[in-house]
Amino acid sequence: MSSEIAIKVEALSKCFQIYDQPRDRLKQMIVPRLQRAVRQPPNQYYREFWALKDVSFEVNKGETVGIIGRNGSGKSTLLQIICGTLNPTGGLVQANGRIAALLELGSGFNPEFTGRENVYLNGAVLGLNKAEIDVRYDDIAAFADIGQFIERPVKTYSSGMYVRLAFAVQAMVDPDIFIVDEALAVGDEKFQRKCFARLEELKSRGTSILFVSHSAGSIVELCQKTMLLDNGSRIMYGPAPEAIQAYQKLLYAPVEAQERLIQEIQATDFTSTTKKNQFTLDGLVDNVPVSPQHDDPVNTTENQSIDAFDPGLIPETTTVYPVQGAIIDSIVITNSTDQIVNILQPGKTYYFTVIGRTLTNFSGIFFGIHIKSISGIVITGQRYPETGTYIENMTENQTFKTIFSFRMDLLPGAYFVGGGVWSRDEPNCAHRIIDALMFRVSPLNSDISFGYVDLMSLNPTTSISRFSDENK
Structure with a gap:
C-alpha cells in the first residue's frame, strides 16, 4: 500500500x-x-x-x-x-x-470503572503506555469538562457525559x-x-x-x-x-423509482461533476426552470454597481426531486422594479419567487427556499407559513406564487438558490429543486468583513499609543 x-x-x-x-x-x-x-x-x-x-x-x-x-x-x-x-x-x-474510533455511545467503557480509569483503559487499547496517557490526561479531562464526575463510575453518566468523555479520549490521543x-x-x-x-x-x-x-x-x-x-x-x-445531492434525491424518491435511481447514480460514480438533470427520472420533471434570459447579455464587469442579469450564471449542480403531488414551474429573483436579476448589490432587498401548481389535494402544505454557498452549506432560508403551521385544503390544479424577501447582506461571491413544497406528511416532499439557479453579489466598496454574511453596523476603530514606562 x-x-x-x-x-x-x-x-x-x-x-x-x-x-x-x-x-x-x-x-x-x-x-x-x-x-x-x-x-x-x-x-x-x-x-x-x-x-x-x-x-x-x-x-x-x-x-x-x-x-x-x-x-x-x-x-x-x-x-x-x-x-x-x-x-x-x-x-x-x-x-x-493508529486508529481511534467513536462508534457507539460508551463503546469501550467499563461501566464499573470511573471516568479516570476508563481514560487509562482506552488509552492502553489505543497503544499508549501509562506515561503517555499521564501527559495527555489533563487535556482530556479539560476537553470532556465533566467536573468531578470523572472520578465517578461511568454507569452514573448521562448520555452527554458519555460522549464528552469518549470523544475527548479518542480525539486527544493524536490518532x-x-x-x-x-x-x-x-x-x-x-x-x-x-x-x-x-x-x-x-x-x-x-x-x-x-x-x-x-x-x-x-x-x-x-x-x-x-x-x-x-x-x-x-x-x-x-x-x-x-454525493449529498444524490443521497437526498434517493431518500425522497418514490419506492417504485428507487431501484432505477440507484442504477443511474451508480452509472455516474467517479465523475468529477454532476451535470444538469443528471438524475432525472422517467415520468418526472425533465427540465429545470431557469430565469428568463435577456436578449442582450449584460457586461457585468462594467455594471458592478447596478442590478443585472447574466445569462451565463446557470448552475451545473441542479437536482430535481421527484414530483409527488405538486410541481415548481419556476424560481426567479427580482428587484424592487420587478426586473429579473442574478447580479445583486449589497444591502438592497430582493424578492425570491417560487411559482408552481398542485397536482393533487393536500390537507396541509408549506413552502420553503434556501441559499447555499459554493461548498453547499445552507447559509439562510425561509419557510411559509411559520414552523408548525400549514396552508390547509389545497386542491388539485391550484396555482401558487410564494414570494420571499431577502436583504442582501451576503458578502461578495456566488450563491445558489433552491426551493421546495412540503406536505404535512414528512419526510415526503411534494416537489423540490436543489440549486435551481445561482446569483452573484457584487463587490463592496470596502473589504473589511469576511465569511458569508456582513453583519457590520459601524466601521471598526482602534486606538494606538506608545507603551510608556508607567504601564509596565
Whole structure:
C-alpha cells in the first residue's frame, strides 16, 4: 500500500447468518456435518443477510471522507470492520497508522470503572503506555469538562457525559485515523462546536477522518469526498456536495423509482461533476426552470454597481426531486422594479419567487427556499407559513406564487438558490429543486468583513499609543 494512503478497502463484503429460531443455530452446527459425513447435500438453517457487498475505496492521508446512506445501508458495519471489531466475510482492509474510533455511545467503557480509569483503559487499547496517557490526561479531562464526575463510575453518566468523555479520549490521543459514527449528535451545541473545531485541528495535522452523519451541512463543511452506501453496496464516491445531492434525491424518491435511481447514480460514480438533470427520472420533471434570459447579455464587469442579469450564471449542480403531488414551474429573483436579476448589490432587498401548481389535494402544505454557498452549506432560508403551521385544503390544479424577501447582506461571491413544497406528511416532499439557479453579489466598496454574511453596523476603530514606562 502506498505511503500516501491511510485506508485501503478492496472488495469488502460482510454476511450475517440470520436464524429464525434458536434451535436452528444448534441444527446448523450439527446436521450439515452429519450430512456431509454420509455424502448428502447439507441443509442450511439460516438466511443470509449481506450487510456489505463488494465495497472498495481509498482514503489518503490527511483526507476527510464522509459516509452517508439510509438506515441499514451498511455504514456502521463498514466502520466496525475498518476498526477491527468485526471480521469481513470477504475482501481486504489495510490501515496505515493508529486508529481511534467513536462508534457507539460508551463503546469501550467499563461501566464499573470511573471516568479516570476508563481514560487509562482506552488509552492502553489505543497503544499508549501509562506515561503517555499521564501527559495527555489533563487535556482530556479539560476537553470532556465533566467536573468531578470523572472520578465517578461511568454507569452514573448521562448520555452527554458519555460522549464528552469518549470523544475527548479518542480525539486527544493524536490518532493517524479518526472514525466518528454519528455520536456527536448527542452533545449540546457548544460541545458540538468544540468537537468540530478539534476535527479541523486534526485535519490540519494530517489525520485522516471517516465521518458518518445524517447532517448534510456537516458532511459538506468537513469532507472533501463522500461515499454513498445503499443496501450494502457503494453507490457513489466523489465530491461531498454531489454525493449529498444524490443521497437526498434517493431518500425522497418514490419506492417504485428507487431501484432505477440507484442504477443511474451508480452509472455516474467517479465523475468529477454532476451535470444538469443528471438524475432525472422517467415520468418526472425533465427540465429545470431557469430565469428568463435577456436578449442582450449584460457586461457585468462594467455594471458592478447596478442590478443585472447574466445569462451565463446557470448552475451545473441542479437536482430535481421527484414530483409527488405538486410541481415548481419556476424560481426567479427580482428587484424592487420587478426586473429579473442574478447580479445583486449589497444591502438592497430582493424578492425570491417560487411559482408552481398542485397536482393533487393536500390537507396541509408549506413552502420553503434556501441559499447555499459554493461548498453547499445552507447559509439562510425561509419557510411559509411559520414552523408548525400549514396552508390547509389545497386542491388539485391550484396555482401558487410564494414570494420571499431577502436583504442582501451576503458578502461578495456566488450563491445558489433552491426551493421546495412540503406536505404535512414528512419526510415526503411534494416537489423540490436543489440549486435551481445561482446569483452573484457584487463587490463592496470596502473589504473589511469576511465569511458569508456582513453583519457590520459601524466601521471598526482602534486606538494606538506608545507603551510608556508607567504601564509596565
